Amino acid sequence: MLAACFPAPRSYTGEDVVEISTHGGLVVPAAAVAAFVAAGARLAEPGEFTRRAVLNGKMDLLQAEATADLIDAGSPAQRRRALHQLERGLSGRLGALRQEVLDLEGLIAYDIDFPEEDDGPVSDARVRGAWDVVRGRVSDLLRTAPEGERLREGALLVIAGRPNAGKSSLFNALLGTERAIVTEIPGTTRDAIEAHAVIEGFPFRLIDTAGLRDSEERVERLGIEVSRKYLAAADLVLFCEEEDDPSRATFLAKVQAPVVVVRTKADLSGRDGVSVITGAGLDTLRKRLAEVAFGQLLALGDVEPVVTRARHRAALERALAELDAFSGARAAGVDAAAAATHLRATILALDDLIGVVTPDDVLDRVFSTFCVGK
């Protein structure tokens, strides 16, 4: 058994920490834990160490979330994004933004102190300019939210098309394993099958569906209903057809998500498209799928911060609404002190996001998904 002492504050949690390493296996560590519990220790709650690290100021809430994301990362893009956030990529950007709002508050302080003066030392144009910059930054960050959240969840890619179009074969090819049953009998896949796949380094949840056609057969019809449900939730749809499918236009008209149309069985037709037999066209298809699902993140690269959670989006939406309320109040001639309350509220929204002061229930939610021992 080996014990390593980390005196405060230079430990993961910022407190005095002793780490004990035992021999491996199940019995020895369990016996050691049981002995500690008998002596008065208790088991940690999920994420308790990271939670303490946040409360002791060793990291902010965004870094804590990134820690969980890093543990859960199942693809290179998720890992890179989590590391960027862990290294304060997002925290740094939000800290700078917070300072800019503080500066803006400073600009209108004179108006608050000397409301009767017609011409303060700071022109309206200057306030407007500073506001524009801040607003632009908040809305740029907000725009990253859809793909950022998609990066954490995996893009829901629904494979659609008529029976026998080659959907299940393509599903397996994109997955790299024989997961769905492939047969020449139309309607073999009766329910939707979901599997995780990494495509061009990005996470996807692939859905292979039953063929989209009206069926008298009850079991198959159930599968078709699943397809429609998945179609409504899809981030993108891969529409497979062996040759020109007359039902394609009707289908496309019903789908909200972006659709990639692919010609299957290129080895038989001799035309452009994909073939799961020769592998032709698969690389191009993978690139296209990554581009459609994560084009914005691809364009941003790994340097620009991205928001990845509904919690982030909600806080930024609040900040944006308060900034707009500030501008509206000024345009309506509301007195400077009242208008400035919206800048305060903007700063509070950013503070919530970074986790300056975080209520227990928010912490509970963030850490509930952590694993024990982190």
Ligand SMILES: Nc1nc2c(ncn2[C@@H]2O[C@H](COP(=O)(O)OP(=O)(O)O)[C@@H](O)[C@H]2O)c(=O)[nH]1
């Ligand atoms: N030659 C050739 N046959 C294919 C290809 N893709 C699928 N098939 C065949 O087409 C039939 C239907 O494929 P399947 O994936 O089950 O279609 P699904 O009903 O749309 O899921 C099977 O016999 C497959 O072996 C391909 O790229 N080339």
Ligand SMILES: [Mg+2]
């Ligand atoms: Mg199938």
